[in-house]
Amino acid sequence: MLENSIGQYAAVLNSDFIAIVIVKDRQIVWANAALHRILAYEPGELIGQPTRQLFLDEKSYKTFGSEAYPSIAAGRTYNGTIPQKRKDGSTGWYEFNVSSLEGYPDMVVGAIIDRTETYQNVQQLEKSESQYRSVVEDQTEVITRFLPDGTYIFVNEVFCRLFGKSAADLIGHHWHPAAYPDDVPMIEARLRELTPDNPVVTIENRVFVANNEIRWMQFVNRGFFDAAGILKETQAVGRDITAEREALASLQTSEERYRTLVETTCVVTWFCPATGLQVTPQPLWMAFTGQTAEEMLGAGWTKAIHPDDVAAAVERWQSAVENGKAFSNLHRIRRFDGAWRWMNVRAVPIRNKQGHILEWMGMGQDVTVQKQAEMALAESEERLELALMGSGLVLWDWNIPERKITVGSRWFELLGYTNQELGGDEDNWMGLINPKHLERFKQNISAHLQGETASFESEHQLRHKNGHWVTVEAKGKVTYRDKNNAPLRMVGTILDITQRKRLKDEGMDLLKRIESLIHESSARTPVKAETGKAAESLTKRQRQILGMIATGMTSAEIGKQLHLATPTVISHRRNLMAKLDLHSTAEVTRFAMEQGLLTK
The missing domain is CATH 1.10.10.10 (Winged helix-like DNA-binding domain superfamily/Winged helix DNA-binding domain)
Known part of the structure; x- marks a missing residue:
């Protein structure tokens, strides 16, 4: 009989999306398959169950009864979206359309549609809107949107607090009065750089805030363009960077002081942990090289070393750190102005009582002038040596008070000795002179040292390492004397004339032999x-x-x-x-x- 009564609903009895339920005395007496499915029950399992078990709690159950049953009793259809508890304990949201069952005044029939997904989407949307409002209103950054002509169309609460204005005071007005006048041309020029291909421009400028104080702000401006590429509006997100600006100015002043110190003393000092890697900024190094703290940290200091010197410098430094031994190296470092400077760099490990390395202390001294002088001297000596080599001459330099003799490299080639074998002792060199010629040699050199002759000249023999005699022609002159005219330094040359001397000595005999041979040959x-x-x-x-x-x-x-x-x-x-x-x-x-x- 009940089935006949609901025959008019036959088209929806097995609907996949509308659930049908008949309730008597708040107990389910019939329900279609769709209701069982959306509430996660087995087919027929709901029949005979009280409707109370589908509600989340007693309060929601009573609220539904107080709203639905009076409406049904008055002949109306109750409509509402109600949360229901599924068999697995989860919650779903369902739209109810409940009315009395025709012919059975003690029964009600309900059509139920599952609205859970829709409800969840609405909840998520409300959550997202809430989060957006939190981002826009509760964060510390100021947010504003304005038209291409600079008219405000939105400002967040932070923006209003910063400038001491209400949204009504700002929207519809231009941003120019808030900006520092000298910065306006720059701001407008930068905003004109916004294009579809370059939609973001960051600008740092000064503004007048609520108490008319001038503050530095950084604004990230994003342009929004239509399909034709025309700018429709700009959103700016800004933050106060006054403290950063002041710190930067202070740092620049500090760097200038350090740079002045470095340029005056030509000395760079630094320290680092036992690892050998920089972990804290080194002001003197930064002032000298122009590197920032980020650039120099770790092994970043190597980037300031000349490419030709960096490999050897790094290898020696790593060896020093690994072995805990003092570091010393001469290499070029790029100064802040791009010039390469020769630096004599030394570092020593600082140890605790147990001998463990606590840190490294280092110092670099600018020796560019000294290095350039040495290189110029070496180049000059090389040119002189080449010139002497072409002439066959060998240079010697005598420090008379110290009785030390310095000679050119070709001296050792001439006599077969090494530098270590002869050294610079005056007696060693005098000992090479043939005893037969020594007295005459001393007379000639004494006469010149006493100023009796304009220069010194001597022809004598020197003993070769192999034992034979090398005949030389020596010439020299005193180049420095003290205030009492005592000789201090003498410079001169020698020339190997062994062959020339032999030919001179044997020349006459050879000529005689030739003449005799000629006469003999003619006969x-x-x-x-x-x-x-x-x-x-x-x-x-x-x-x-x-x-x-x-x-x-x-x-x-x-x-x-x-x-x-x-x-x-x-x-x-x-x-x-x-x-x-x-x-x-x-x-x-x-x-x-x-x-x-x-x-x-």
């Missing part, structure tokens, strides 16, 4: 045809060697001049004499004269 029969043919077969090098032998040069001297090994020259000499049937130097000389082989 002899012509050279054998076989010998002449052999001479024609000689190579250019063989003819050259024969000519040198004829002048009296030794095999070693020939080898040095021709860049040949001495044994090679000896072999050439032996083969040539056998080939030409020559048995003595005299015969070689005669042959060379006859064939025109004598060297010029």
Whole structure:
């Protein structure tokens, strides 16, 4: 009979979205499948259950009864959205349309639609709006929106408090009066930079706040454009940066003081933890290099080292830190103005009583002037050495009061000794002079030291490390004297004249031998045809060697001049004499004269 009564609802009995329920004496007597599904019950499980179990609590149950049943009794349909408890304990929101069941005044029928998702969306929207209002109204940053002509269309509460105005006082008016007049042209120019491709511009400018005080503000301005790329409005989010500006000005003043100190003393001091990495700003380093605190921290200091020097500097520093030993290095550091300065850098570990390193203390001294002088001196000495090398001269410098002698590098090449073997002691050098020449040497140098001669000249022999004598021509002159005319410094040169001396000593004898050979040759029969043919077969090098032998040069001297090994020259000499049937130097000389082989 109940089914016949609700037959008019047959179209919705099995609806997927409308749930049907019939209640008598506040107990469910019938419910369709949709109701069981949305409340998470098994089919038929709700039949016979009291409606109370679907309500969240007694209060909501009584509230529904006090509103719904009087309306139904008056013949009206009750409509409302009510939270209901599902079988699993979760809560859903449902729209109820409840009326009396026709023919059964003690029963009511309800059509129920699940509105849970809609309700949750509304709740989320309200939450988002609340959060937005919190962001806009409760944060410390000022927020405003204005039209392209500068007219305010929105200001948040923080903005109003900062400038001591109400929203009504500000909306519809321009921002210009709040901005410091000198900054307005700059602000307007920056705002004109807003484009669809560049929608955000950050501006720092001064403003007049509530008490007419001038404050620095930073505004992040975002432009909003229509589809045609036309600016419709701008939103600005600002914060007070007065304290930061003042700190920056103070820091700049501090840096200027440090920079003045660095430039005056040419010294940079610093410290760092035992790790060797910077963790705190170093004012003197920052003043000298121009690096910021962020740039220098950690191993950032290496970026101020010259590219050619950084690898060695880093390697030495890491080695010092790992081994706990003092650090010392000479390298170039880029100064704040971009100039490279030579710095003598030293650092030592500071230890506690247990020997553990607490920190490193370092100091860098600008030695650019000294380094440049050393480089210029080295360059000058190199040029002088090259010039002397071309002339065959060797330089010497005598510090007379200290009895120390400094010589050029070619001295050691000349005599075969090393710098460590001879050193700079005057006695060591005097000990090289041939005793036969020592007295005459001392007389010549004494005469010059006493001012009796304009310069010093001496021809004497020096002992080579290998034991033979090297004949030299020495010249020098006193360059400094004290106020009493006592000599302080003497500079001079020597020239190896061994070969020239030998040729001079042997010249006359050689000429006599040549004359004798000429006379002897004129009285002899012509050279054998076989010998002449052999001479024609000689190579250019063989003819050259024969000519040198004829002048009296030794095999070693020939080898040095021709860049040949001495044994090679000896072999050439032996083969040539056998080939030409020559048995003595005299015969070689005669042959060379006859064939025109004598060297010029």
